[in-house]
Amino acid sequence: MSHHYSGPDASFSRIASRIADDDQAGSTSDFSRRKLLLAGAAAGLGLPFGTRKGEAGTCGLEPERLVDLKTLVKEETTTAYFPDFSAESIKTSGTTIHVLRKGSGRPLLLLHGYPETHLTWHKVAPQLAEQFSVVVPDLRGYGDSGKPQGGERHENYSFRAMAMDQVDVMRHYGHERFLVAAHDRGARVAHRLCLDHPDSVEKVCLMDIAPTLTMYQGTNQEFATKYMWWFFLIQPFPVPEHMIGLDPEFYLREIFGGLNKTPGAIGSDEMSEYVRAFSNPAAIHTSCEDFRASADIDLEMDKSDQQAGKKIKCPLHVLWGGKNTVGALWDVLATWRDKCAAPVTGKALDCGHFLQEESPQELLAELHQFFFFLRSFSEIDRRGGSIGMFRTRRQCYGRFSQASSYRNPAFFP
Secondary structure, three states, X not given: OOOOOOOOOHHHHHHHHHHHHHHHHOOOOOOOHHHHHHHHHHHHOOOOOOOOOOOOOOOOOOHHHOOOOOOOOOHHHHHHHOOOOEEEEEEOOOOEEEEEEEOOOEEEEEEOOOOOOHHHHOOOHHHHOOOEEEEEEOOOXXXXXXXXXXXXXXXXXXXXXXXHHHHHHHHHOOOOOEEEEEEOHHHHHHHHHHHHOHHHEEEEEEEOOOOHXXXXXXXXXXXXXXXXXXXXXXXXXXXXXXXXXOOHHHHHHHHHHHHXXXXXXXXXXXXXXXXXXXXXXXXXXXXXXXXXXXXXXXXXXXXXXXXXXXXEOOOEEEEEEXXXXXXXXXXXXXXXXXXXXXXXXXXXXXXXXXXXXXXXXXHHHHHHHHHHOOOOHXXXXXXOOEOOOOOOHHHHHHHHHXXXXXXXXXXXX
């Protein structure tokens, strides 16, 4: 049977087709580790083996040859990690976004980073849902969300496109204005969301990043060594896709191992779920597209905004891992004060990169203090950049108890 290839990802399609050929022929003796991983994942889900037309990396394979490699939502995972959350797929203007949701109150959007999925919020989202209407999506190209083609300049994975997805998702639930807490790549999406849709964001908390343009312009040997994937993933297709695809689990574990500074914070079950989501060839490709966009069209947008004096308009709280690279190489508060016209507060937490998984209780306390209190300049200690109105968490809890019905002291030990 003949195959038809077109578009910039034709080589990626040939790889998928070659794997499908081997599967159809029943030949497993010469499978690489990558092929076995993919075939096993598909078989475990009761699926044939390939990619769906219209998803990243398919490029015109004939329908009868296409086997679905798209990661599927595991209901048992949602139930175990996000009890009583609903799960659904929301069609946006650019793709389909997988979303978990629970709670009432002020809407709060949680955005994950690379190479994770919505699962990264499992230690904090259930508690936040007691006070907020919590929305937890997978970014486009990640997890169980759609994986559209990247475009000539990777524009479909620009932070602008990814931010628009989140505005569409929140509007789907009737939220025109909302709070945002975001980590890593998700925090970069949130930065763009604040610039492109300033009326949509009430407050934003950004975690373990400095501004993208600032980091690229300040790159030195130490940063390039410690964050090597920033420069590896932007290389032209198919080099990073092929090299990661040879053993995606090894690559993923190495990334997590280098960034996580709290042993045991990410358990074996969570790692298995991250491996499941990331091992999809389309997910490997689209996450590369994310980084390619950030080193190309995203920088162009950032430079344009900088020249125009465009800044974040809402209150901003920045947190970073005290044991990780970003805080060691940049004055995080100073970099964000340069990008924000509103009050900027923040501090380092005693952990590595994954604040929400390594230091969830401290993060919960920070988010509640920021989202419930800092309503004006008078509540901010601009001398230290920390939350200065309340000198201890117990003082904060006392005021919080008087002002609302919230009574859970676990957040303010």
